[in-house]
Amino acid sequence: MKKAKCLAIVLSLFSAAPAWAGGSASPAPVPEVEESDVAVLPPAGAHWMFAYFSFRNLAQLIDGDTGKQLGGVHIAQLSNIAFSPDKKHIYVAETIWSKGNRGTRQDMITVYDGRTLKLDHEIPLPGRLLAGDRLNTFSISADGRYAYVYDMAPASSVIVVDLEKRKVLPPVEIPGCALAFAAGNTGVVSVCGDGSLAVISHAGGKAEVTQTAPFFDAGEDPVYDNSVFDAKSGKGYLLSYSGRVYEVTAGSGSGAQIAQPWSLQEGAHMPRAETKPLVVNWLPGGQQPVAYDAATGRLYVLMHKGEFWSYKEAGEELWEVDVATHKVLRRAALDKPAMSVAVSQDKEPLLFLAEPGGAIHIWDAATLSEKASAASMGPSHFVVAP
Template sequence: MGCALLVTGTTLWAQSAPEPETSDVVKMEPPKPDWFFVDGGWNMPGTSIFDGGTGKMKGMVETRRLADFAMDPSGKYYYVSETIWSKGDRGTRQDMVSIYDTVDLKLQAEIAIPGRILIGSRKNNFIVSGDGKFAYIYNFNPTSLVNVVDLSRRKFVAEIELPGCASLMPNPGVGFSALCSDGTIATVAVNGTKSAITHGDPFFSATDDPIFDNFTYDKAKNQTIFLSYTGLIYTATMGPSPTVSKPFSIQAAAGIRPGETKPLELNWYPGGRQPMALHRPSGHLFVLMHMGEYWSHKASGSEVWEIDLGAQKVVKRHVLEEPMNNIEVSQSAKPLLFLNGEEGTAVVIDTANWEQKHKIEQAGAGTITVAGAS
């Protein structure tokens, strides 16, 4: 350590010189089962990474407003489908998939893609195949289509026109499927730059009882779980020709009157931007519910209902301390619920005793993602 002499009157004092600062970079671990990722939404930048066990922030992935976030199934990369301009909010427009490693959060690559629709809070606009090799990005420029990106080679592959369809879901061994406005599931068999599109039979009415587009997918069972505005739960088994089971009412599963489309009929209805979360190991679905009437699907949830999908029964109703818009659940053996609301406050709830473990101010108001959810 260096030393300097300081003269004060007739006394000599030895004064140590400060040591020079040494900068370093903290490395992260790959994503853990109890971590959750919160999109900042409209008012906050980035996608923040939190440890659900401690409630502490681990880091942040660079995401712009209305970007879509996805995770590599192997835990090596975070993917962002985004649009940027050379001068902030104007100038040359660039549409791309950006790739970040999960340990240093450093940008690894940018894959240019044709124009994409600018819309937020839709998790199924951007999905990654179960083997992590391909990404599918919903696009509306000017027609409804899907961009296919080869993540292993890090290059754009093809545009696939998909009129009247959006809200994508994985379909292993085939390609992907999408929810369509005519009430069907479109299945796209992808073979390089070529594709074949088929439609199943209609199973819902987009005008009478639409389906929330933030639905969930279970990779182990190769099933997609849908929820309608009135509270009907559908299960689709994926494949070359997906099949959809007969729906059941979430309200009836709780022992009350099923949801209706009649005006001014008060009942419990699902709502929020990301209204449900699936704990895949147990087959339990967690749904944000509120008291309202039909077409109140954007209302925040005042309760969380836990549904055993196999038994078609609501096994728990939990009253929230404040209304919430987005919900996810860890895929760990002892699941944690992650929720946030309009003001960007996030809470962590232990489903073993339904106690609130953490409350995190300014965590973000956008959609929530967890590891192992696809």
């Protein structure tokens, strides 16, 4: 049967031969009904986001309005990913070895075109910290000119990268501190082991570092590495295991201001949670437990009922908090526990919630109702379009 069909095709080709034998253009040897091509993305939408799992190699680009996958970017395990503020480029901070699990280590920022997702160029790095599930070991300045990479070699430093000149500037040592939250155009905030912040300002080409007074107890009630910081406004919110929120303002000039902390539980008319053992409280938890909508001043926090030291427990509820009044505005029960939350930065914000198994729920933030869903490859993190 198959043979007969093949023969029929060959015959039909022969019979077509005279038609092109005398032509001047040389037509395709086999007529093609469809051509293989490669899609190009439209300009990035405000509801686009990357979902990725630290131990898989594809960051999925997903349109939040539909839940559809638009494309993907290759990432090494334990990578960071970011959009440029103009959305024209995608940056991946990653580490590979020349022979896979061995050989020469190479650290780099791999730059992709935002429309074709094709490799544009690479910027070699002197190193970077390898840790799972970390968002704030890499960030981009508000104007998109600089990238900041946290390195622990094991001495701590922030590597400042000039993305325009494709050049690494001398690393800035931050003994006793870690992380690199971009603040403004030339500022970086790091968190220190004594409960203070280090603030780097590299305006004018020379890096200056200041340190705040200690303001949280890093041993008793640590703040999450995956707290939130808005580079444009220079405002960030550090969230502690017990649900204390520290508002940080930095990025204009040197130093940082830290407001009096407030309690998520008190915002929901409960006594503030303490760090004492054997006490059940509503507590934040998960791997990306908090998201910040800079335009509305709302925090979205994954909360679970549990005891202290349960800081990675998935959320049972999503709390919406007003940073101006410190009030919990709404509490939404989650059908399935969520490990990560993110919020789009536009006038009609969407919330992204990731289940441990990889299912993604996309909610309309105005109504807290599900709008779309998607699938990812594990307990994913989100990076939303700027």
